[in-house]
Amino acid sequence: MTSPDTVITALRTGHDSLAAAVSSFGGDELARPSGSAEWDVSEVLSHLGSGAEIARATLRAALDGDPAPGRDFMQSVWDRWNAMTREQRADGFARSSQALTELYESLGPGTRTSLRIDLGFLPEPVDVATAGRMRLSELTLHAWDVRVAFDEHATLAPEATRELLHGAPDLLxxxxxxxxxxxxxxxxxxxxxxxxxxxxxxxxxxxxxxxxxxxxxxxxxxxxxxxxxxxxxxxxxxxxxxxxxxxxxxxxxxxxxxxxxxx
Incomplete structure (x- = not known):
């Protein structure tokens, strides 16, 4: 079984790498078609930023013993991000992804092992490694969507590939x-x-x-x-x-x- 520690380390590396790249983007770069056929680069970042915000609220609820955020909360997050300008999406992604990564990093060894997180769409709550790996998959694939807009030979990050190759849950x-x-x-x-x-x-x-x-x-x-x-x-x-x-x-x-x- 994959350690939550290595998943969280890969999340940090993935966040830092993409945030550094995005920090230099202007309006032209953010408007470029991404590797996701229906989105420009800013829309990919909006998806990652809103996803990080929802994932952080979900993790926070598990830590506090509260119910997972519902559909109304998620829709309000999506609506707010959809209304942002391209530049706001890029800035918001960096902040939101950083906040989620920091919350994962703040978890102590016992919590990383024992905590169960209700994601709202799986049959039962999952452990920290599984929840973190699902975020890592989202971050890694959509980071590729951003990078391939500028380099058609872009590849996935090696540290994330190691974690995702045979990781649970199996979404195949x-x-x-x-x-x-x-x-x-x-x-x-x-x-x-x-x-x-x-x-x-x-x-x-x-x-x-x-x-x-x-x-x-x-x-x-x-x-x-x-x-x-x-x-x-x-x-x-x-x-x-x-x-x-x-x-x-x-x-x-x-x-x-x-x-x-x-x-």
Missing amino acids: GWAAKPERLKGEHAVVHVTTTEPASEFALRLGERISVDFDVAGEADGTLLLPAESWLRLVAGRLAPRHTPGSVATTGAADLDLLRHVFPGY
Whole structure:
């Protein structure tokens, strides 16, 4: 199980890196199309800033023993951020993300182990490592959305990739669109580098990953771990795909991009 300490450290690194980059952005940079098809750079930062504000309120409620913030609170946060100018979104992201990161860092060793956090959309409260990892996923992928606006070869942060590669909760089934397989079934043997891992991607009515790779696969997929994370998050378009990615058999990248359209 991943330590909450390493997740929180990765959150700090991710925040500091993106906040430093954003601090130099002017109106033109904030208006550029991002890696998220429907948002400009400022809208990505709005999503990250409002998400940090909601996540901080949720963590604060767990610490205080209060109910998790409800939908009305979330909507009020989104409405306020949507009304901001591009520059206000950038400044607000830096403050809001910093505040959330500091609250995670303030948790003592016992709290990091024992606290359970009601996120409001999962069947039961989760531990600090899981809640932190979900924020780390959001921060890491959307930081890529910002960076790819300026560098089409941008990659995910290595420290975040290590934490997210096989972290709970498993959102693969939520992100995938199995109906796009049109009844086809396949098992793909996936091998990642940096970090190294091997696992089976099972494509069918339900899409899942497991570590039972002993059986014969219908195809193979070799790629950097960060590219795997971008693939299942809908962020591995051909122009953003490293030349080191190799496939055989049923591991057709166009099909996989279709099954994992992004979010």
